[in-house]
Amino acid sequence: xxxxxxxxxxxxxxxxxxxxxxxxxxxxxxxxxxxxxxxxxxxxxxxxxxxxxxxxxxxxxxxxxxxxxxxxxxxxxxxxxxxxxxxxxxxxxxxxxxxxxxxxxxxxxxxxxxxxxxxxxxxxxxxxxxxxxxxxxxxxxxxxxxxxxxxxxxxxxxxxxxxxxxxxxx
Numbered sequence: 001x002x003x004x005x006x007x008x009x010x011x012x013x014x015x016x017x018x019x020x021x022x023x024x025x026x027x028x029x030x031x032x033x034x035x036x037x038x039x040x041x042x043x044x045x046x047x048x049x050x051x052x053x054x055x056x057x058x059x060x061x062x063x064x065x066x067x068x069x070x071x072x073x074x075x076x077x078x079x080x081x082x083x084x085x086x087x088x089x090x091x092x093x094x095x096x097x098x099x100x101x102x103x104x105x106x107x108x109x110x111x112x113x114x115x116x117x118x119x120x121x122x123x124x125x126x127x128x129x130x131x132x133x134x135x136x137x138x139x140x141x142x143x144x145x146x147x148x149x150x151x152x153x154x155x156x157x158x159x160x161x162x163x164x165x166x167x168x169x170x
Contacts, residue, residue: 006110011153013114016068016145025111026071029144032107033075038096044081045097046136048074058129059141063121069143074126075101076136094139101140114147 026049033047050059050072059072066072075097082093101117108115123138 003106006106010106010109011157012116013145013147013151014065014067014116014154015148015151016070016114016143017148018068018070019146021071021113021144021146025113026144028111029073029104029107033100033104036096036100036103038099039083039092042081042083042092042096044078044083044093045100046076046078046133047100048076048130048133050074058126059121062123062126062129063118063141065116065118065120065141065143067116067143067145068148069115069145071144073104073140073142073144074133074138075104075140075142076133076138078136080135094137097137097139101142104140104142108142108144112146113144114151115142115144118143 030047030049034043038044050056056070056072059074060066077093077097079091079093082091082096084091105115105117118141119139121138121141126138127133127136
């Protein structure tokens, strides 16, 4: 699929089927995340594949936005590892992690799978459950699966600001 078509057609899926995601597809998603560009290639992020039965149950404890998925990725940004712009000391760790997150979402869609970027989860509780996450700002939870037969985009999916609202030509 061409990128423009993929960008237009992917949507935040909020209803997954019970079909299990194949390991080969998860590997492609992870490889695509690793290939994402980051500032000065510092790669200040970590992916956490929530794959055990306990991990999946814990995800349900920290978010009600799991949408029936059986597979979850959590993405964190590590500020101390991010590139810092010298002019204003802006740290790019979360920007880089957001680039990675976008690659994840687009690869999931390109593979015929479904997801949505979940920001509504109890990150402090997740860090308590998994101390390995404690040094990261947890920015995204991705439930990953196959869209249910009756899954559909939100009515807001196609609502976009006009070109005039988002573009200033200087």
